[in-house]
Amino acid sequence: MRSKKKIIIVGGGAAGFFVAANIDKEKYETILLERAKNPMQKIKISGGGRCNVTHACFDPKELVNFYPRGNKELRSVFTKFQPGDTIAWFEKRGLELKTEADNRMFPTTDSSQDVMDILLNSALANDVQIKYKSGVTKIEREENLWKVQTKNQDYLADIVVFCTGSSPKAYKILTDLSIEIEDLVPSLFTFNIKDKTLENLMGTSFENAVVKIPKLKAEEFGPLLITHWGLSGPAVLKLSAWCARELHKLKYDFAINVNFLGISMEEANEKILKYKQDFPKKSLAQAKIFEITQRFWKNILEINQIEEKKKIANLSKKEKQLILKNLCSCELAVKGKSTFKEEFVTAGGVKLRQIDFKTMRIKELEDFYIAGEVLDIDAITGGFNFQACWSEAWLISESLNNS
Ligand SMILES: Cc1cc2nc3c(=O)[nH]c(=O)nc-3n(C[C@H](O)[C@H](O)[C@H](O)COP(=O)(O)OP(=O)(O)OC[C@H]3O[C@@H](n4cnc5c(N)ncnc54)[C@H](O)[C@@H]3O)c2cc1C
Structure with missing residues (x-):
C-alpha cells in the first residue's frame, strides 16, 4: 500500500x-x-x-x-x-x-x-x-x-x-x-475627532448618515455613532476599510464632511419651512423637525448661538443656513484613529x-x-x-x- x-x-x-x-x-x-x-x-x-x-x-x-x-x-x-x-x-x-x-x-x-x-x-x-x-x-x-x-x-x-x-x-x-x-x-478603525459639534454627545446615533472624505473622493453611508473620541458606526468603519491605504498615507490626519440626516440640504430646508408654516409659535427648543435627538439639536443651536427660546417663525435665514450646514454638510477634522471594539483587521x-x-x-x-x-x-x-x-x-x- x-x-x-x-x-x-x-x-x-x-x-x-x-x-x-x-x-x-x-x-x-x-x-x-x-x-x-x-x-x-x-x-x-x-x-x-x-x-x-x-x-x-x-x-x-x-x-x-x-x-x-x-x-x-x-x-x-x-x-x-x-x-x-x-x-x-x-x-x-x-x-x-x-x-x-x-x-x-x-x-x-x-x-x-x-x-x-x-x-x-x-x-x-x-x-x-x-x-x-x-x-x-x-x-x-x-x-x-x-x-x-x-x-x-x-x-x-x-x-x-x-x-x-x-x-x-x-x-x-x-x-x-x-x-x-x-x-x-490597519483597517476597520474609528475616527478621532475633537469638535464642539460632537462634544458631550457620546452614544448619540444617526440611522442613515453620509460621511465623505473629499480629498479622496470617498463616500459611505449608514448608521453613525458619536463616541468618546469621535465618530464610529458602519459608515465610518466602511470608509476606514475602503480607504485603509490612503488614510495610512495621510497619517490619519484628514477632513471629513458629514451629513447627519442623509437627506439633501434642499430637502432639509423644505422640512424646516414646512415646520415653520405648521407650527410658527413653537420655540426652537421644542421643535422636532428631524429624526435626531433633542440633545444633538440643542447642541447645534448652542454652537451656532441661536436662542433656544426664539419662536421658529422668527428664525432668520442666516440662522437657518447655519443649522442646515451643521446637519447636512458638517466639516470635521480627523486627527488619529482608534480600534473598533478591539476588532481590527x-x-x-x-x-x-x-x-x-x-x-x-x-x-x-x-x-x-x-x-x-x-x-x-x-x-x-x-x-x-x-x-x-x-x-x-x-x-x-x-x-x-x-x-
Ligand atoms: C477582536 C477581533 C474580533 C473579530 N471578530 C470577527 C468576527 O466576528 N467576524 C469576522 O468575520 N471576523 C472577525 N475578526 C477578524 C478575524 O478574526 C480574522 O479575519 C481571522 O481570525 C483570520 O483568520 P486566520 O486563520 O487567517 O488568522 P488567525 O486567526 O490570526 O490565526 C493564525 C494563527 O497562526 C498562528 N501563527 C502565527 N505565526 C505562526 C508561526 N510562525 N508558526 C505557527 N503558528 C503561527 C497564530 O498564533 C494564530 O493562531 C475579528 C478580529 C479581531 C482582532
Missing part, C-alpha cells in the same frame, strides 16, 4: 483549522503547528465572544462588494463555497446559525467556544496531530519535500498549508521563499497575483497552499473576514482531497 502523503498546516486559526477539519484522513497524514499554547484565539474573542461566523448574503456577485481588497479574486472562490455552505457545514455538525437584523450570522448559542469546539473536534476526527508552542521559524525545500523548522523540531512534508494570519514574523518566512508582500496597514499581505484561486496554491511554489488573513484580502465588519477564511480553506482541502 502506498504510504499517505504528509501535510503540515502552519497556524491554528480559522483558516488552518478549517483545512484540518475537512482534510481526508485516508489520504493524508496531517500535522498542524501552532505557535501559541492554545488554538483559535481570535475566534474566541471574535464578535464580542459570540463569533460573527458569516453574513446572510448568498450571491457571490453581491458578497464580493464587502471586500475592499480581494473582491475580484474572491468571486470564483465564493462560487465554490459561500455563506450558504458555511451554514450547512456547521449545521451538519450540530451548530445552527441565526441571522440578526443587519444580516450578521452568529451561532444560536451565542458562543464562539462552540465554533472552536466543532473545528477542533472535526480536525481530531481527521486524525490531525496538533502541536502547540510550535512556532515555525523557517521553511525550505529539501529534496522534493518541504522542511518546516520550529525551535524544537524539524518536520518534513510533501505539502505545506500556510495560515499564519498577519504575523510579521511569518511574512519573513514567505519573503525568504521569494513571495512578495503588500505593505501591512490588517490590510495588506501576500500579493494576490501569486495565487492560483482555483486551489489557493502559490503558483511559483510546488505543493504550497495559503489562506486567511496572511493574504492581501480583507473585508468590512460583518462576518466577511471569517467567510473568506472558510471559503479559501475549503478550496484547499477540496483540491487536496480530489488530487
Whole structure:
C-alpha cells in the first residue's frame, strides 16, 4: 500500500483549522503547528465572544462588494463555497446559525467556544496531530519535500498549508521563499475627532448618515455613532476599510464632511419651512423637525448661538443656513484613529497575483497552499473576514482531497 502523503498546516486559526477539519484522513497524514499554547484565539474573542461566523448574503456577485481588497479574486472562490455552505457545514455538525437584523450570522448559542469546539473536534476526527508552542521559524525545500523548522523540531512534508494570519514574523518566512508582500496597514478603525459639534454627545446615533472624505473622493453611508473620541458606526468603519491605504498615507490626519440626516440640504430646508408654516409659535427648543435627538439639536443651536427660546417663525435665514450646514454638510477634522471594539483587521499581505484561486496554491511554489488573513484580502465588519477564511480553506482541502 502506498504510504499517505504528509501535510503540515502552519497556524491554528480559522483558516488552518478549517483545512484540518475537512482534510481526508485516508489520504493524508496531517500535522498542524501552532505557535501559541492554545488554538483559535481570535475566534474566541471574535464578535464580542459570540463569533460573527458569516453574513446572510448568498450571491457571490453581491458578497464580493464587502471586500475592499480581494473582491475580484474572491468571486470564483465564493462560487465554490459561500455563506450558504458555511451554514450547512456547521449545521451538519450540530451548530445552527441565526441571522440578526443587519444580516450578521452568529451561532444560536451565542458562543464562539462552540465554533472552536466543532473545528477542533472535526480536525481530531481527521486524525490531525496538533502541536502547540510550535512556532515555525523557517521553511525550505529539501529534496522534493518541504522542511518546516520550529525551535524544537524539524518536520518534513510533501505539502505545506500556510495560515499564519498577519504575523510579521511569518511574512519573513514567505519573503525568504521569494513571495512578495503588500505593505501591512490597519483597517476597520474609528475616527478621532475633537469638535464642539460632537462634544458631550457620546452614544448619540444617526440611522442613515453620509460621511465623505473629499480629498479622496470617498463616500459611505449608514448608521453613525458619536463616541468618546469621535465618530464610529458602519459608515465610518466602511470608509476606514475602503480607504485603509490612503488614510495610512495621510497619517490619519484628514477632513471629513458629514451629513447627519442623509437627506439633501434642499430637502432639509423644505422640512424646516414646512415646520415653520405648521407650527410658527413653537420655540426652537421644542421643535422636532428631524429624526435626531433633542440633545444633538440643542447642541447645534448652542454652537451656532441661536436662542433656544426664539419662536421658529422668527428664525432668520442666516440662522437657518447655519443649522442646515451643521446637519447636512458638517466639516470635521480627523486627527488619529482608534480600534473598533478591539476588532481590527490588517490590510495588506501576500500579493494576490501569486495565487492560483482555483486551489489557493502559490503558483511559483510546488505543493504550497495559503489562506486567511496572511493574504492581501480583507473585508468590512460583518462576518466577511471569517467567510473568506472558510471559503479559501475549503478550496484547499477540496483540491487536496480530489488530487
Ligand atoms: C477582536 C477581533 C474580533 C473579530 N471578530 C470577527 C468576527 O466576528 N467576524 C469576522 O468575520 N471576523 C472577525 N475578526 C477578524 C478575524 O478574526 C480574522 O479575519 C481571522 O481570525 C483570520 O483568520 P486566520 O486563520 O487567517 O488568522 P488567525 O486567526 O490570526 O490565526 C493564525 C494563527 O497562526 C498562528 N501563527 C502565527 N505565526 C505562526 C508561526 N510562525 N508558526 C505557527 N503558528 C503561527 C497564530 O498564533 C494564530 O493562531 C475579528 C478580529 C479581531 C482582532
